[in-house]
Amino acid sequence: xxxxxxxxxxxxxxxxxxxxxxxxxxxxxxxxxxxxxxxxxxxxxxxxxxxxxxxxxxxxxxxxxxxxxxxxxxxxxxxxxxxxxxxxxxxxxxxxxxxxxxxxxxxxxxxxxxxxx
Numbered sequence: 001x002x003x004x005x006x007x008x009x010x011x012x013x014x015x016x017x018x019x020x021x022x023x024x025x026x027x028x029x030x031x032x033x034x035x036x037x038x039x040x041x042x043x044x045x046x047x048x049x050x051x052x053x054x055x056x057x058x059x060x061x062x063x064x065x066x067x068x069x070x071x072x073x074x075x076x077x078x079x080x081x082x083x084x085x086x087x088x089x090x091x092x093x094x095x096x097x098x099x100x101x102x103x104x105x106x107x108x109x110x111x112x113x114x115x116x117x
Contacts, residue, residue: 026088030115033097033108042114046107053110057081060113074098074106081109085116 036043045053054068061081067073078094081087097105 036107042110
């Protein structure tokens with residue numbers, strides 16, 4: 001008795017579709033990080049009462065007032081504000097600004113919210 005084996009090789013076909021979502025072109029910050037004197041009220045609050053300004057920025061963004069007291073939270077807040085307003089940049093840029101110029105970065109976020117709010 002002879003058996004005949006027929007091997008049928010069928011490889012499944014996979015179709016991969018890639019989508020890129022874009023909501024328009026990215027914009028820029030309305031002011032530079034070192035333009036603190038554009039709004040003297042924000043500048044004075046950021047200089048002498050940064051925790052109060054941090055609480056206001058966090059609350060205006062819809063986050064808890066306790067956010068400024070968490071380590072690294074301002075980096076996340078800056079990234080979130082940048083994404084909300086479709087501002088170009090990266091998390092690395094946000095880290096550099098908030099690590100090297102934290103009060104200037106905080107004032108920039110407050111000015112952005114005031115301008116776009």
